[in-house]
Amino acid sequence: MLKITGHHHISMITKNAHENHQFYNQILGLRRVKKTVNQDDPSMYHLFYGDLTGSPGTGLTFFELSHAGRTHRGTNAITRIGLLTPSYESLQYWANRLDEFGIAHGGIEKYRETDAIYFEDPDGLRLVLLNNQERPIPQEWTKWGDSPVNMEHQILGMGPVELTVSSLADAEKTLVQLFGYTEVEKSTSEALFQAVEEQLQGQIVVIEQDGPKEKPGRGSVHHLAIRVKDKEELEQWEQKIKDFGFPIIRKADRYYFSSIYMKESHGIVFELATDGPGFAVDTSIEDLGKQLDLPPFLEERRSEIEQKLPVID
Numbered sequence: 001m002l003k004i005t006g007h008h009h010i011s012m013i014t015k016n017a018h019e020n021h022q023f024y025n026q027i028l029g030l031r032r033v034k035k036t037v038n039q040d041d042p043s044m045y046h047l048f049y050g051d052l053t054g055s056p057g058t059g060l061t062f063f064e065l066s067h068a069g070r071t072h073r074g075t076n077a078i079t080r081i082g083l084l085t086p087s088y089e090s091l092q093y094w095a096n097r098l099d100e101f102g103i104a105h106g107g108i109e110k111y112r113e114t115d116a117i118y119f120e121d122p123d124g125l126r127l128v129l130l131n132n133q134e135r136p137i138p139q140e141w142t143k144w145g146d147s148p149v150n151m152e153h154q155i156l157g158m159g160p161v162e163l164t165v166s167s168l169a170d171a172e173k174t175l176v177q178l179f180g181y182t183e184v185e186k187s188t189s190e191a192l193f194q195a196v197e198e199q200l201q202g203q204i205v206v207i208e209q210d211g212p213k214e215k216p217g218r219g220s221v222h223h224l225a226i227r228v229k230d231k232e233e234l235e236q237w238e239q240k241i242k243d244f245g246f247p248i249i250r251k252a253d254r255y256y257f258s259s260i261y262m263k264e265s266h267g268i269v270f271e272l273a274t275d276g277p278g279f280a281v282d283t284s285i286e287d288l289g290k291q292l293d294l295p296p297f298l299e300e301r302r303s304e305i306e307q308k309l310p311v312i313d
Contacts, residue, residue, distance in 0.1 A: 002236055004179050004195045006138070006202030007158045008225040008257070008273040009048070009059030010081060014123050015218040017045045017064040018312040023122055024049045024060065027101050028083075029149030032289035033279045035312075038063050039254065042298055042305045045312065051157065052142040053288065054279045056227050057201055058157040068218040071124060075164050076266040077214035078221035079207075081125070082159030084132040084200055088115055090153040094129050097149070112160070112185075112192065112205065123219030130159045135199055160192075160203035161224055165266045168208040174264045175204060178244045179226070195226070213267070223261070223269035230274050231258050237272050255295035256281060 014020040024030050024047075033054030038046045044065060050058035060081070073079070085091060091108050094117055098105045105119035115131040143154050165171045168191060175181040181193040181204065189209075195202035214220065228234050238248055238260050249269075250261040259273045282293055292309070294302055 002180065002228075002233060002240065004181065004202075004272075005227045005229070006057050006195045006199075007161065008056045008227040008271070008275075009050075009061050010078070010158065010161060010224050011061040011063065011222045011271075012123075012125055013065050013068055013216065013218055013220050013222060014047075014062040015064070015066060015068045016122075017047060017062070017310070019122050020047060020062050020064070021312055024062075026148060027097070027103065029144075029147040029154055030058075030060065031144040031147065033059075034256070034293055035289055035291065036293050036295075037298070037305060037309070039252070039295060039298065042294075042301065043308050045309060048279065048289075052144045053140075053285055055138065055140045055142065055157070056273075056275050057138055058141060059225075060158075063222065065218070071217040071220040072212075072215035074212045074214035075166050075209045076268065077164055077216070078161060078224055078268060079126060079164045079214075080128060080162035080205075081221070082111070082116075082128050082130050082161065082200065082203075084137070084156040084159040085129050085153060086132055086156060087134075087153075088131050091115055091117055091129060091131055093150065093153040114200070121219065125219040125221070128159075129155075130200060132156060132159070132200060137199070137201060157201055159200040160205050162205045162207065163268060164207045164209045164214075165268070166208070166210065167266070168206055170265045171206045175206070178241065178246075223271050225259070225271035225273040228272050228274055230276070234258055234260060234272060234274055 025032050030049035033050050034048035036046050038044045048061045111128050117129040141157050175193045185192040191206050193204045241262050246262045248260050252259045256279050257273045259271050261271050
């Protein structure tokens, strides 16, 4: 039986890769596990952050678009990302840390009955830190020993991802009937879906909202990638998506994982990505993210690519 096992990664647009690295690595304490390029346009950086190895479910990735304008917020978009922290004490630590670096944030409040701190990154991406309250997490998630954040308070991985859509019913049909998510809460304009029972990781919150469609820019989310086991399952998902009536807009071997991409009825892009082989396929775990890594099919263009990329370290 095909089963989505949670989030794989989520990809956003940043205007400045250097500032992006400073924020996610030096302030949020995530490890940059891969410095590479957009494989479809190698003139731009693609940065991956996560835990020690960039385990599936911990990955925040960014495409650098130096000409990106501001995001005009609206509906039919991915509009907030949850990041899990170990405890309420961790939220207190994070409130102090965000203050230390001059990052505007709310107090400790609630996100769907969970203690939370709302804030934004330098591009305006909406984020929320959440108290995981000792709920189970994937066993492969591993803290990074060299993080500037205290080990006991490090961000664990991704929690709920929020979608804002014009039709809750249409989103429910995709998540439940196609992808097999379980609907655990629902009101007239909001619903909660989960891939893994009683765990915040892998949750998707859908909010129904009328109005204009979001116009993407810096700080907008390009797509959400969800986890599949391997290439064999990916092929089965490809057929299931086609049978459901959605076209596959792209198939790709990203070297670090294999993917298919589809758009659901609101135009939101979902990627289905395999768990492996992972980011250590071409680099030792100790050296992850330190140098520019390129997939084999781009290696012969290394000199050309490096000449066009700005220095970000």
